[in-house]
Amino acid sequence: MKTLYDVQQLLKKFGVFVYVGKRLWDIELMALEIDHLHQAGVIDNRLFIAAKLVLEREHRIEERKE
Numbered sequence: 001m002k003t004l005y006d007v008q009q010l011l012k013k014f015g016v017f018v019y020v021g022k023r024l025w026d027i028e029l030m031a032l033e034i035d036h037l038h039q040a041g042v043i044d045n046r047l048f049i050a051a052k053l054v055l056e057r058e059h060r061i062e063e064r065k066e
Contacts, residue, residue: 001050002054004054010047011030028059031052034051
């Protein structure tokens with residue numbers, strides 16, 4: 001898992017589609033959804049950590065743009 005698109009595809013497998021309208025908000029909501037999937041035991045630690053790292057990187061990039 002290397003890109004935001006990869007995280008979106010992971011969420012899509014579980015029927016989660018995120019579009020709020022602002023990229024920064026989308027990233028934050030995706031992070032919450034990943035947390036919920038992990039807490040429910042649907043995704044393992046390796047996948048959880050990989051997704052969170054991608055989301056954190058993308059979040060930092062978006063914050064710099066603003």
